[in-house]
Amino acid sequence: MPHVLPIETPTLGDRGYLVHDGRVAFVVDPQRDIDRVLDLAAAEGVTITHVFETHLHNDYVTGGHALARRTGATYHVGAGDPVAFDRVPVRDGDVVEVGERMRVRARHTPGHTFTHLAYVLIADGADVAVFTGGSLLYGSVGRPDLLGPEHTGTLAHQQYTSVHRLATELPDATAVYPTHGFGSFCAATQSSAVASTIDWERRTNPVLTTPEREFVDELLAGLDAWPAYYAHMAPANAAGPLEPDLSPPQHADAGQLRRRLSAGEWVVDLRNRVAFAAGHVAGTLNFGLDGGFATYLGWLIPWGTPVTLLGETPQQVAEAQRELVRIGIDRPAAHATGTPADWAGGEPVATYPRATFADLAQVRHHRPVAVLDVRRNLEHAGSHIADAVHVPLHELLHRLGEVPGGEVWVHCATGYRASVAASVLAAAGHRVVAVDDDFANAAKAGLHTVPAGA
Known part of the structure; x- marks a missing residue:
């Protein structure tokens, strides 16, 4: 057999x-x-x-x-x-x-x-x-x-x-x-x-x-x-695609990272969303290897934009390279390993808060905040928070003008896409809070959710 x-x-x-x-x-x-x-x-x-x-x-x-x-x-x-x-x-x-x-x-x-x-x-x-x-x-x-x-x-x-x-x-x-x-x-x-x-x-x-x-x-x-x-x-x-080159890309120091960001290239932080929120180079985007890294990066990136990868270890960068060649992004422009302090080169690192749906329910009693739902259309149609602005993650770059000003609490279904969206919004100058929580907890927290068909 x-x-x-x-x-x-x-x-x-x-x-x-x-x-x-x-x-x-x-x-x-x-x-x-x-x-x-x-x-x-x-x-x-x-x-x-x-x-x-x-x-x-x-x-x-x-x-x-x-x-x-x-x-x-x-x-x-x-x-x-x-x-x-x-x-x-x-x-x-x-x-x-x-x-x-x-x-x-x-x-x-x-x-x-x-x-x-x-x-x-x-x-x-x-x-x-x-x-x-x-x-x-x-x-x-x-x-x-x-x-x-x-x-x-x-x-x-x-x-x-x-x-x-x-x-x-x-x-x-x-x-x-x-x-x-x-x-x-x-x-x-x-x-x-x-x-x-x-x-x-x-x-x-x-x-x-x-x-x-x-x-x-x-x-x-x-x-x-x-x-x-x-x-x-x-x-x-x-x-007829050929065998990929998985050798390490060139190393980028802090100065080169700043130049690449200034040129509009993508500098992608591979760490998980908790680490990214706690400290990152301003302008970098968070596509953690612990989620749908290649799927969502490939979905959002303007095709052909140079990509630089930031990882804590060479192994993280190598894993990301392997993921990217599978979707036709053959060679990263550069890479760096270490910590945000290393990559920032003496400049202050950026941060933003993480929160739960219970935190969101409580804060809305004290001050007005905008809520951004970045789930896909069918997810939103199934149930959503009343008065939330809905922009699917894959449309966010083209619809940034629809994101409210002021403090924006961004959520998805479990937290990964919310972190991607929060990094995009932070890079664009928004004040963001990333809701790192399961959407099933929204109604349990007392938030008014609208069911399917309502």
């Missing part, structure tokens, strides 16, 4: 897979930093002979092209995908022999994209697993709206048809291995499941238990914004 080894990228909510029979291996949907794949193959003592892409990815830069070049593996990409490099085109029904014990059968499963493919692993004559990419996910499907509103309805219906085809063709015991659905914005909804089978999905997944019209309507109603950097991923993947 072949071994299926997930290669997880939890910060982007994706999985790739290394599959082997003890001698040879194939890889499905690898991330850009292929050293992880190579290390796993070496640890397993297997040779990678084939690489498969389920689709031109929208949420990360693939490592498939680079991995095939490095290993000499055959690179299988959908025949319908317009790419600028040599590959073996794959079509519906094609069967690829991998070594002597594994066969891979392609299935056209449009819905996430028009050319999307799933791959069925055949071992000992049985369909034992299916690698579903962005089609059938655990308890969900891949979102159908990433190619534009003019295609969304068509793709939503195709997604339904594709998943039903897989569920009809494959045995109950077939293991399901999706690429998306572990926090990725490519998933229509999220699931906490870590494993599944065709039988389980057939019994529990709304796409397989709901009539088509009802399913499509619910799917479309549940879609919210996706990260802006997605617009750059498919073109990068079609061009």
Whole structure:
């Protein structure tokens, strides 16, 4: 029986897979930093002979092209995908022999994209697993709206048809291995499941238990914004991205940091939000490595803006680099390690307060303060604080003029996005308080919240 080894990228909510029979291996949907794949193959003592892409990815830069070049593996990409490099085109029904014990059968499963493919692993004559990419996910499907509103309805219906085809063709015991659905914005909804089978999905997944019209309507109603950097991923993947350079960027001293800030470049502090609020270089932005670092940085940054990374240790900077190459930000302009005092070069460090929703409820009894909600639209529609100004985090840079003057208390759902927003507002000259609390505590604190539909 072949071994299926997930290669997880939890910060982007994706999985790739290394599959082997003890001698040879194939890889499905690898991330850009292929050293992880190579290390796993070496640890397993297997040779990678084939690489498969389920689709031109929208949420990360693939490592498939680079991995095939490095290993000499055959690179299988959908025949319908317009790419600028040599590959073996794959079509519906094609069967690829991998070594002597594994066969891979392609299935056209449009819905996430028009050319999307799933791959069925055949071992000992049985369909034992299916690698579903962005089609059938655990308890969900891949979102159908990433190619534009003019295609969304068509793709939503195709997604339904594709998943039903897989569920009809494959045995109950077939293991399901999706690429998306572990926090990725490519998933229509999220699931906490870590494993599944065709039988389980057939019994529990709304796409397989709901009539088509009802399913499509619910799917479309549940879609919210996706990260802006997605617009750059498919073109990068079609061009054939090369292996990234993960060597340390140049070092920046305090003077260079000031010059970069003055030039409008992004200087990003990687520390957690507690440390950042307690002291940071004025004008720097806080995208902590303890949250959705690459997702939110890639979402907010004007594409092409130079980025300098500030971390307490070289390991933090290296981790951030790895995250950034996965979304196509190949080389930071510079980096520095140490403390805010080191980076400020003798200048005073900046601070701002952190607070809870209980603090907010109490302070509003004594003085007027503005409340800024930076959650996404569907979150805000579900429930929000009465009289709060709502500007989703990903729109904040373009809507700074809508932020009230005076003291602004900024909140999200759990605190991470509020810290990002607070750093943006502080850099723009606002007096901010970052609410570092769970939104479920707002009503408990006595704040007037408006429920869904009110």
